[in-house]
Amino acid sequence: MTFSLHGIGVSGGYAxxxxxxxxxxxxxxxxxxxxxxxxxxEVARFSAAVAAVRAEMLSLQAHIPEGAPAELSAFLNVHVxxxxxxxxxxxxKRRIHxxxxxxxxALAQQTEALIAQFEAIEDDYLRERRNDVxxxxxxxxxxxxxxxxxxxxxxxxxxxxxxxxHDLSPSDMxxxxxxxxxxxxxxxxxxxSHTAILARSLSLPSVMALHSARAFIQDGDWLIVDGVAGVVxxxxxxxxxxxxxxxxxxxxxxxxxxxxxxxxxxxxxxGLEIELQANIDLPGDVxxxxxxxxxxxxxxxxxxxxxxxxxxxxxxxxxxxYRHVAxxxxxxxxxxxxxxxxxxxxxxxLTDTSVNPALGRRAIRLCLAEPQIFLSQLRAxxxxxxxGQIKILLPMLASLTELDQALGLIATARGMLRAEGIxxxxxxxxxxxxxxxxxxxxxxxxxxxxxxxxxxxxxLIQYTLAIxxxxxTVAHLYDPLHPAVLALIDHTLKIALKLxxxxxxxxxxxxxxKLTRLLLGLGLTRFSMHPAHILTVKQQVLRxxxxxxxxxxxxxxxxxRPERIQEYLEQINR
Ligand code: PEP
Ligand code: MG
Numbered sequence: 001m002t003f004s005l006h007g008i009g010v011s012g013g014y015a016x017x018x019x020x021x022x023x024x025x026x027x028x029x030x031x032x033x034x035x036x037x038x039x040x041x042e043v044a045r046f047s048a049a050v051a052a053v054r055a056e057m058l059s060l061q062a063h064i065p066e067g068a069p070a071e072l073s074a075f076l077n078v079h080v081x082x083x084x085x086x087x088x089x090x091x092x093k094r095r096i097h098x099x100x101x102x103x104x105x106a107l108a109q110q111t112e113a114l115i116a117q118f119e120a121i122e123d124d125y126l127r128e129r130r131n132d133v134x135x136x137x138x139x140x141x142x143x144x145x146x147x148x149x150x151x152x153x154x155x156x157x158x159x160x161x162x163x164x165x166h167d168l169s170p171s172d173m174x175x176x177x178x179x180x181x182x183x184x185x186x187x188x189x190x191x192x193s194h195t196a197i198l199a200r201s202l203s204l205p206s207v208m209a210l211h212s213a214r215a216f217i218q219d220g221d222w223l224i225v226d227g228v229a230g231v232v233x234x235x236x237x238x239x240x241x242x243x244x245x246x247x248x249x250x251x252x253x254x255x256x257x258x259x260x261x262x263x264x265x266x267x268x269x270x271g272l273e274i275e276l277q278a279n280i281d282l283p284g285d286v287x288x289x290x291x292x293x294x295x296x297x298x299x300x301x302x303x304x305x306x307x308x309x310x311x312x313x314x315x316x317x318x319x320x321x322y323r324h325v326a327x328x329x330x331x332x333x334x335x336x337x338x339x340x341x342x343x344x345x346x347x348x349x350l351t352d353t354s355v356n357p358a359l360g361r362r363a364i365r366l367c368l369a370e371p372q373i374f375l376s377q378l379r380a381x382x383x384x385x386x387x388g389q390i391k392i393l394l395p396m397l398a399s400l401t402e403l404d405q406a407l408g409l410i411a412t413a414r415g416m417l418r419a420e421g422i423x424x425x426x427x428x429x430x431x432x433x434x435x436x437x438x439x440x441x442x443x444x445x446x447x448x449x450x451x452x453x454x455x456x457x458x459x460l461i462q463y464t465l466a467i468x469x470x471x472x473t474v475a476h477l478y479d480p481l482h483p484a485v486l487a488l489i490d491h492t493l494k495i496a497l498k499l500x501x502x503x504x505x506x507x508x509x510x511x512x513x514k515l516t517r518l519l520l521g522l523g524l525t526r527f528s529m530h531p532a533h534i535l536t537v538k539q540q541v542l543r544x545x546x547x548x549x550x551x552x553x554x555x556x557x558x559x560x561r562p563e564r565i566q567e568y569l570e571q572i573n574r
Contacts, residue, residue, distance in 0.1 A: 002236050002240070005216065005231070005232045013227045013228070013248075014248040015248065016223070016241070019164045019220060029104040030104055033100050035100075039097055043093045045103050046096065050083065050140055052143050053143050057083065061073060087114055088110065114137075118130035125344075131167060160180075160181075165187075166187045167188040182205070184206050186209075187211055203255075207232050221235055224241070224244045258536065264542070267541070269545040277298030279298060280297055286325050290329070294531060299337055302321075305321055322380055322381055325388075331388070335506075338374065338377055343360070364402055365402070375416075382425070383424055386425060390428055407449065429452055432446050433455075434455045435458070436463050437463055440489075441491065453496050453503040454504050455507065458508055462478075465484070480509045486557055511534075511537060513533070516541060556569065
């Protein structure tokens, strides 16, 4: 019988194959009471299980297959850290004593308590980490119960296989990488889960958050994974299968063609050079940026160095991270944004009591309120500037007074380094993000004081349209083509051009190939996006003639009504 399941398409494309159901059945922890004289033996049994799992994880880490995504090692690290955390590796021992129970039960109780704490966290990214805790605890439980590891994956069935799993941990991904799956689907996983992040970097068609795929799909069922629509079709009939085979073949051809664009210069038909840069979150992402031949790093979201930890990264730790990226990009520019925490990116050391954190003390506001944190980052950035082409980017600017204060602290950091005789690049450019409508409207005054501008359209849209970008219920109102948004972008581009200041877009709009030609028509020549989008955007650049697009883009700006805007967009993309 044919049926379909709907989830979130986290990585585009189509895959067709037979289901290979990955057995990860959760084990029920047995519960029994122990005599006091047996408790120490039980504690030792627990410690041995933790040690065995740790050894397995370290061995996996040492044998990451070539070509595995850069993030994999970092994610395995997270699992080792979770395992080493006293809340998981020590607290169950205390429970064994206090509850006089067996190790499995003590671990299961402690895991539930930890997960309940994660459930209460508002931040989506941190809340998702409960799955990592569960995955690590399950490994220890299996070891205790004499079922180390998962059931091994069988060799792929004839033809292409689709992996069907309840959930996949980073270490499952290591195994997964050794098999040749055409795609995968999972019951769990939100858009910010580690598995989703890995799926994107593997560029395999995948659908997550299907809830009950494992329950409804049998080993060997025919599956179509539509990673574009986020749909899985189970046992499709011949007509559907034929249709999707066609789509898949077209998609595969397009992917092959795209790879060939990697080394071609990024220029329009009328000879305009277009910079296609990469957005990265962690120093390890720089490999993927280089892999796609990014012309630079247009946005390094430095705040990721500050997340998932209780303390602040030291100046030296930051310096190493920034220097690493600068060196890896050998001579290409690396735009590093100063700390942009607050709102959806919460850090443990910051107790934010704002009623509306997106409008609260976040990003540059926070840095100005905590000058020691800001100065330590600025010093690290300037120290790293000695080793590559670093540019500093200030987020969330809204008033010129803030900009003056930030420039004052920048001068202080430079003065300190000079006095200490530490070498740095005196000419390091300072840029500002235009992501608050006030900054876009006042772009002229900001641009005069800065070396470059970067349009953060994710926040610019959020603040212009008064739509919380983290709120599902208003997600449908998030509209990059709203005339007000386009007017602010256009105004900023014109000001930058008039004053001869470089300007880029580093929000999601820059990586959307449907918008590339419109943005080119509006005069944008510098795009920064997730590395996975660079080649698709380059494909659009290569078939564009800016001289022809400009008048159409002007018409679209004046169109006003959404249906007229869509008509012009179709014309632009034709
Ligand atoms: C933006 O707001 O467009 C941006 C690039 O920054 P972030 O998504 O990190 O807020
Ligand atoms: Mg932003």
